[in-house]
Amino acid sequence: MLGSGNRVCSTSCSSPVFVIILDLLPAKNGEEATIQFLLELVDILTNYIRKTFDRSTKVLDFHHPHQLLEGMEGFNLELSDQPESLEQILVDCRDTLKYGVRTGHPRFFNQLSTGLDIIGLAGEWLTSTANTNMFTYEIAPVFVLMEQLTLKKMREMIGWPSGEGDGIFSPGGAISNMYSVMIARYKYFPDVKTKGMSAAPRLVLFTSEHSHYSIKKAGAALGFGSENVVLLSTDERGRVIPSDLEAKILDVKQKGYHPLFVNATAGSTVYGAFDPINEIADICEKYNMWLHVDGAWGGGLLMSRKHRHKFSGVERANSVTWNPHKMMGVPLQCSAILVREKGILSGCNSMCAGYLFQPDKQYDVSFDTGDKAIQCGRHVDIFKFWLMWxxxxxxxxxxxxxxxxxxxxxxxxxxxxxxxxxxxxxxxxxxxxxxxxxxxxxxxxxxxxxxxxxxxxxxxxxxxxxxxxxxxxxxxxxxxxxxxxxxxxxxxxxxxxxxxxxxxxxxxxxxxxxxx
Amino acid sequence: MLGSGNRVCSTSCSSPVFVIILDLLPAKNGEEATIQFLLELVDILTNYIRKTFDRSTKVLDFHHPHQLLEGMEGFNLELSDQPESLEQILVDCRDTLKYGVRTGHPRFFNQLSTGLDIIGLAGEWLTSTANTNMFTYEIAPVFVLMEQLTLKKMREMIGWPSGEGDGIFSPGGAISNMYSVMIARYKYFPDVKTKGMSAAPRLVLFTSEHSHYSIKKAGAALGFGSENVVLLSTDERGRVIPSDLEAKILDVKQKGYHPLFVNATAGSTVYGAFDPINEIADICEKYNMWLHVDGAWGGGLLMSRKHRHKFSGVERANSVTWNPHKMMGVPLQCSAILVREKGILSGCNSMCAGYLFQPDKQYDVSFDTGDKAIQCGRHVDIFKFWLMWxxxxxxxxxxxxxxxxxxxxxxxxxxxxxxxxxxxxxxxxxxxxxxxxxxxxxxxxxxxxxxxxxxxxxxxxxxxxxxxxxxxxxxxxxxxxxxxxxxxxxxxxxxxxxxxxxxxxxxxxxxxxxxx
CATH class of the missing domain: 3.90.1150.170 (Aspartate Aminotransferase, domain 1)
Structure with missing residues (x-):
C-alpha cells in the first residue's frame, strides 16, 4: 500500500533509517521501526519543550481560522481515504505544535491552567502507553488504588475525620460540580433517581453571581432549570454576602419551593474570591441544606499552611470540587469531586451493569469503582498527579x-x-x-x-x-x-x-x- | 531539599548522569537534566511496548488489592510530605507498568477497547506535551479545527447531507449518550433548560433491554427517573423488536405520558447486536420522537464498505454516538456525539460565560465551541484520532x-x-x-x-x-x-x-x- 517514498530519516543516528507505516508494531519484526519512529517523535517533543521554556520563543504564532483551514505550506488538516507516509506524519506533528499555543511558556498567563510540569508530563506519557480504563480493578489495579489513596489524602486535607468519605476523578470541574448537585438531590430526594423530578418539590440551588457558570449548566442539564439557580450578591471583592443568602432562602421558602443546595466558591474564576464558608455553613445547617465548596481553582491552597485559612470551614462542606490541573500545575485533565458521606456517590449513580461489575470475581469487588461514575469508561487522570505528588x-x-x-x-x-x-x-x-x-x-x-x-x-x-x-x-x-x-x-x-x-x-x- | 543521593543513572550513555528534581525545567540550565529524564522514561516505555507485543510476555501479573496496598518490594503507593528522588520516580514508573494490565497484548480480549496503536500513542504523547484545552480557538487553534473537520467527516459517513450538522468529542460513550437525551429534551421542550422538568409532561425514553446502561444513567441523572426509561424486548439475537417498541409507545401515551426518545443500539455491548434502525426510524417519525443511535461500539463499521449495511437507516437518526476508542483502536478516551441539526447543541447547553467566550475577540468566535459542552475545560481527544486517520x-x-x-x-x-x-x-x-x-x-x-x-x-x-x-x-x-x-x-x-x-x-x- 505504501510506496518506497514513505521514509523517515532519523536525525539521531548516522545513517538514515527507512520505515513505512505497515512496518510498525504489531507487524512482525516491527520493533525497530516502532522504536525509531517514537524516538523521532520524542525528538520533536523535547525540542518543543526546550523552546517552550525559552523566553526568546514566542508564546504563539497566531493565524486566523480561515488561514489554517486553507492550509499552511505542507500542513493540510483535511483527512483522506489514503494513508500518509510516516515522514509526513512526523511533519504533521511538528506543524501541529508550531501553530498551537505554548501553554507552558513562562509568559502564558491566559488561563487558570498554565505551565508544563515535566513529571506530570512523564505521567501522561506513561498513562497513554498503559492505555487502560478506570472502571474496574481488573484492568487498572494500580491506578484504581492510586486514586483511592490520593482521594483519601485530599479528604484529610479538607479535614474530614480520618479522611473518610468518598470521591472520584471526573473530566473537569464542571462535571465535578454537576456531581455535587446530583448527590445533594439524591441525599434529600432519593426517589428522583427512579421517578424523576416530579418526585420532589421545586428545588432551588444557590450560588454566587461570581461563581463558575457550571452550576447553572448543571441546573439546566439535571432538570432543575437555570431559573431555579438563584444568584447571590457579593461584596466589592466578589465574596458572597451571607445575609443575602439567608434572605433569598427565606424568599424561596415563602414561595413554597425547596432550598436544596448552596455552592460556596473557593477561588472564583475572575476575582479569585473566597466565599465565607463558615458563615454559609451556619446557614446551610440552619435550613438543612447541602453545602458544596467549588474549590476547582482555589483547591491547591489547601496544601499551603500560609494560605489554607482561606478555606476555613471547608470541613463542614458536604462535597468539594478540587482541580489539581489548575493551581497545582497537573496536566489537563485532573479534577476531583470529594464527598463527606461514604456510599452516597454509589447510591446516587449505580446501575449495576452485569457485564462490567460481576459480583463473582475472584478479588474484592469493592475496588471496582466504575459504577459510582456517570461515565462508563473513564480516562486515567490519577497517575500524573500521583507521580507529581x-x-x-x-x-x-x-x-x-x-x-x-x-x-x-x-x-x-x-x-x-x-x-x-x-x-x-x-x-x-x-x-x-x-x-x-x-x-x-x-x-x-x-x-x-x-x-x-x-x-x-x-x-x-x-x-x-x-x-x-x-x-x-x-x-x-x-x-x-x-x-x-x-x-x-x-x-x-x-x-x-x-x-x-x-x-x-x-x-x-x-x-x-x-x-x- | 534533595540530597546528593537523588540520582538517575542513564542507561543510554556511557557515563552516568546525575539529576535531581529541582534541576528539571523550569530550573535554569535545566534542559539537559529534563531531556535526560524524559529519555530515561521513554526507555522504560519503549521496553514496555516491545514486551506488550511479545506473546511470551504475560498479559498481567495478578495481585489482590491488599497485596498491592501492603506494598510490593520497592513499590509503595502511599504519598508523603517529602519528595522522592528522580531515581525512585523512574522505578515507580517501571513498577506501575509491571503491576498493571497490558491492554495492548495480542491476547487481551477483555474489553471493547483493546490494542495499542503506535500512531495513536504518538498522538497522545504530543497531546500531553501541548497540554491545552478545547474550549476556545484562542488556546487550541489547531485542535479545534481538527475536531471540526473530523466531525464533518464522521457526519458524512453517517450520511447526513454534505456532512452538515453538529457534534462534539466527549469523555466517553456514556456522556455522549447523555448529550443525546439532553438535546432531545431541548428540541421538544426547550423551556426545561430554564424552568426545569416541571415545564414538560412526564417524558419517557425507550431503549433495548440489551442496550448500554448509560441510557438509564442518563435518565436518572437528567431528572427523568430510571423508571421512565422503558426497556424494549429483543429477539434471540438481542435486536429490538419494532412492534414491541410501538406497543410500548402506545401504552405510555395511553397513560398520558410523553414518549420522547428512542435509543437504537448499533453494536450492543454483550451480543454485538444491531437494532433495525430503519424500522425504528419509521416509528419515531410516526410518533414524532427523537431517534438516537448508540454506535459507541459499532460505529467503526461505518468505515467498512462490507459491514456498513448493518447501520442501514442511520442517516435518519437525529443523533449518533460513535467511540473511535473502541472498534477503531484509538487510545482512550475518544468518543463523539454527532447531531443532525446544527445549532441545537449550543442552544441546549450555552450559558455564555463572559470570561471565556468574549464576543469582542479579533478572530471569528464561532470557532469557540466550548459553550456547546456540558464541560468547561475539555481534554484534547481529537489529535490522536486525526493523526491515526x-x-x-x-x-x-x-x-x-x-x-x-x-x-x-x-x-x-x-x-x-x-x-x-x-x-x-x-x-x-x-x-x-x-x-x-x-x-x-x-x-x-x-x-x-x-x-x-x-x-x-x-x-x-x-x-x-x-x-x-x-x-x-x-x-x-x-x-x-x-x-x-x-x-x-x-x-x-x-x-x-x-x-x-x-x-x-x-x-x-x-x-x-x-x-x-
Whole structure:
C-alpha cells in the first residue's frame, strides 16, 4: 500500500533509517521501526519543550481560522481515504505544535491552567502507553488504588475525620460540580433517581453571581432549570454576602419551593474570591441544606499552611470540587469531586451493569469503582498527579502555591499605584487573580463616569489582547463583569513564571496600549 | 531539599548522569537534566511496548488489592510530605507498568477497547506535551479545527447531507449518550433548560433491554427517573423488536405520558447486536420522537464498505454516538456525539460565560465551541484520532474493521460445533462479539434444563476467568444476561490479534476449564 517514498530519516543516528507505516508494531519484526519512529517523535517533543521554556520563543504564532483551514505550506488538516507516509506524519506533528499555543511558556498567563510540569508530563506519557480504563480493578489495579489513596489524602486535607468519605476523578470541574448537585438531590430526594423530578418539590440551588457558570449548566442539564439557580450578591471583592443568602432562602421558602443546595466558591474564576464558608455553613445547617465548596481553582491552597485559612470551614462542606490541573500545575485533565458521606456517590449513580461489575470475581469487588461514575469508561487522570505528588511531596506543592501567590502580590504592589492603572477591586488579592484596567494616555483626563469613557475603556483590553496575540509575546485574559467594562484578569499558576515575566507583561501592555 | 543521593543513572550513555528534581525545567540550565529524564522514561516505555507485543510476555501479573496496598518490594503507593528522588520516580514508573494490565497484548480480549496503536500513542504523547484545552480557538487553534473537520467527516459517513450538522468529542460513550437525551429534551421542550422538568409532561425514553446502561444513567441523572426509561424486548439475537417498541409507545401515551426518545443500539455491548434502525426510524417519525443511535461500539463499521449495511437507516437518526476508542483502536478516551441539526447543541447547553467566550475577540468566535459542552475545560481527544486517520487513511480503518470481523467469524466457525461449547445465540455474529458457554466434561451429560446444571454452569466462566488472570496468559470477559447464566463474551478489536491467538484462547479455556 505504501510506496518506497514513505521514509523517515532519523536525525539521531548516522545513517538514515527507512520505515513505512505497515512496518510498525504489531507487524512482525516491527520493533525497530516502532522504536525509531517514537524516538523521532520524542525528538520533536523535547525540542518543543526546550523552546517552550525559552523566553526568546514566542508564546504563539497566531493565524486566523480561515488561514489554517486553507492550509499552511505542507500542513493540510483535511483527512483522506489514503494513508500518509510516516515522514509526513512526523511533519504533521511538528506543524501541529508550531501553530498551537505554548501553554507552558513562562509568559502564558491566559488561563487558570498554565505551565508544563515535566513529571506530570512523564505521567501522561506513561498513562497513554498503559492505555487502560478506570472502571474496574481488573484492568487498572494500580491506578484504581492510586486514586483511592490520593482521594483519601485530599479528604484529610479538607479535614474530614480520618479522611473518610468518598470521591472520584471526573473530566473537569464542571462535571465535578454537576456531581455535587446530583448527590445533594439524591441525599434529600432519593426517589428522583427512579421517578424523576416530579418526585420532589421545586428545588432551588444557590450560588454566587461570581461563581463558575457550571452550576447553572448543571441546573439546566439535571432538570432543575437555570431559573431555579438563584444568584447571590457579593461584596466589592466578589465574596458572597451571607445575609443575602439567608434572605433569598427565606424568599424561596415563602414561595413554597425547596432550598436544596448552596455552592460556596473557593477561588472564583475572575476575582479569585473566597466565599465565607463558615458563615454559609451556619446557614446551610440552619435550613438543612447541602453545602458544596467549588474549590476547582482555589483547591491547591489547601496544601499551603500560609494560605489554607482561606478555606476555613471547608470541613463542614458536604462535597468539594478540587482541580489539581489548575493551581497545582497537573496536566489537563485532573479534577476531583470529594464527598463527606461514604456510599452516597454509589447510591446516587449505580446501575449495576452485569457485564462490567460481576459480583463473582475472584478479588474484592469493592475496588471496582466504575459504577459510582456517570461515565462508563473513564480516562486515567490519577497517575500524573500521583507521580507529581511523589516527586514533589506535599511540601513541593506548598512551595509552588506560596510562590505563585507571592508573585501575584508582586504584581499587585507594582501596579496598584502606577500611572495608567486602576484596580478592579482594592486590597491584596485572595488568590493569584489580579484584576485591573490599563488606561491609555488618551483616556487619562476623561471623566471616568462618562459613557464615552466607559465605551472607550471597554475596547482597550480586547485591542491590547489582539495585538499581544498577533505579536505572540504573551497572553493574558480579559472580560467584563457585571457593570464593569472589559478588564484584564491576570492569574499565575505557571511554575516557570518569574518576577521578570510579570515586568515583561506590564511593559508589553504599555507598549501595545500606549497609543490607543 | 534533595540530597546528593537523588540520582538517575542513564542507561543510554556511557557515563552516568546525575539529576535531581529541582534541576528539571523550569530550573535554569535545566534542559539537559529534563531531556535526560524524559529519555530515561521513554526507555522504560519503549521496553514496555516491545514486551506488550511479545506473546511470551504475560498479559498481567495478578495481585489482590491488599497485596498491592501492603506494598510490593520497592513499590509503595502511599504519598508523603517529602519528595522522592528522580531515581525512585523512574522505578515507580517501571513498577506501575509491571503491576498493571497490558491492554495492548495480542491476547487481551477483555474489553471493547483493546490494542495499542503506535500512531495513536504518538498522538497522545504530543497531546500531553501541548497540554491545552478545547474550549476556545484562542488556546487550541489547531485542535479545534481538527475536531471540526473530523466531525464533518464522521457526519458524512453517517450520511447526513454534505456532512452538515453538529457534534462534539466527549469523555466517553456514556456522556455522549447523555448529550443525546439532553438535546432531545431541548428540541421538544426547550423551556426545561430554564424552568426545569416541571415545564414538560412526564417524558419517557425507550431503549433495548440489551442496550448500554448509560441510557438509564442518563435518565436518572437528567431528572427523568430510571423508571421512565422503558426497556424494549429483543429477539434471540438481542435486536429490538419494532412492534414491541410501538406497543410500548402506545401504552405510555395511553397513560398520558410523553414518549420522547428512542435509543437504537448499533453494536450492543454483550451480543454485538444491531437494532433495525430503519424500522425504528419509521416509528419515531410516526410518533414524532427523537431517534438516537448508540454506535459507541459499532460505529467503526461505518468505515467498512462490507459491514456498513448493518447501520442501514442511520442517516435518519437525529443523533449518533460513535467511540473511535473502541472498534477503531484509538487510545482512550475518544468518543463523539454527532447531531443532525446544527445549532441545537449550543442552544441546549450555552450559558455564555463572559470570561471565556468574549464576543469582542479579533478572530471569528464561532470557532469557540466550548459553550456547546456540558464541560468547561475539555481534554484534547481529537489529535490522536486525526493523526491515526492521516496515517491509515479511511481504507486503513476499513481494513482493520474487516480483519477483526473475519477473525471473529473464524472463532465462531471454530467453536460452533466443537465439543464442549454452546453458542449463546445462533448464526454469524453481527459484530465481533462471540458469546458462548464452555461446558466442562463433568457437566456434559447433565440435563441442561436442570437447576443443578444451571448453577454449576454459572460458576464455570468466573472460575476459568480467575485461573486465567492468575496465570496471566489471556483475558476475556464474561457475564450473565437476563435468564442466561454466566457465559464468555469474546470481542476482537485488537489489531495485534491473529488466528493463532484465537486458537490460544480456546486451548487456554480448555486447559483451565477441563477439570472443573
Amino acid at each position: 511523589k516527586a514533589k511531596g506535599t511540601i513541593g506543592f506548598e512551595q509552588h502555591i506560596d510562590r505563585c501567590l507571592d508573585l501575584s502580590q508582586y504584581l499587585y504592589e507594582k501596579i496598584r499605584n502606577r500611572e495608567g492603572y486602576e484596580m478592579v477591586f482594592q486590597g491584596v488579592p485572595q488568590h493569584t487573580n489580579v484584576c485591573f484596567w490599563y488606561i491609555p494616555p488618551s483616556l487619562r483626563g476623561m471623566d471616568p463616569n462618562s459613557q464615552e469613557y466607559r465605551e472607550k475603556l471597554h475596547k482597550v483590553a480586547p485591542k491590547i489582547k489582539a495585538l499581544m496575540m498577533e505579536s505572540g509575546t504573551t497572553m493574558v485574559g480579559y472580560q467584563p463583569q457585571g457593570q464593569k467594562v472589559n478588564f484584564f484578569r491576570m492569574v499565575i499558576s505557571n511554575p516557570a513564571a518569574l518576577q521578570s515575566d510579570i515586568d515583561f507583561l506590564i511593559d508589553e501592555i504599555e507598549r501595545l496600549g500606549h497609543g490607543l | 492521516k496515517a491509515k487513511g479511511t481504507i486503513g480503518f476499513e481494513q482493520h474493521i474487516d480483519r477483526c470481523l473475519d477473525l471473529s467469524q473464524y472463532l465462531y466457525e471454530k467453536i460452533r460445533n466443537r465439543e464442549g461449547y454452546e453458542m449463546v445465540f445462533q448464526g454469524v455474529p453481527q459484530h465481533t462479539n462471540v458469546c458462548f458457554w464452555y461446558i466442562p466434561p463433568s457437566l456434559r451429560g447433565m440435563d441442561p434444563n436442570s437447576q443443578e446444571y444451571r448453577e454449576k454452569l454459572h460458576k464455570v466462566a468466573p472460575k476459568i476467568k480467575a485461573l486465567m488472570m492468575e496465570s496471566g496468559t489471556t483475558m476475556v470477559g464474561y457475564q450473565p444476561q437476563g435468564q442466561k447464566v454466566n457465559f464468555f463474551r469474546m470481542v476482537i478489536s485488537n489489531p495485534a490479534a491473529l488466528q493463532s491467538d484465537i486458537d490460544f484462547l480456546i486451548d487456554e479455556i480448555e486447559r483451565l476449564g477441563h477439570g472443573l
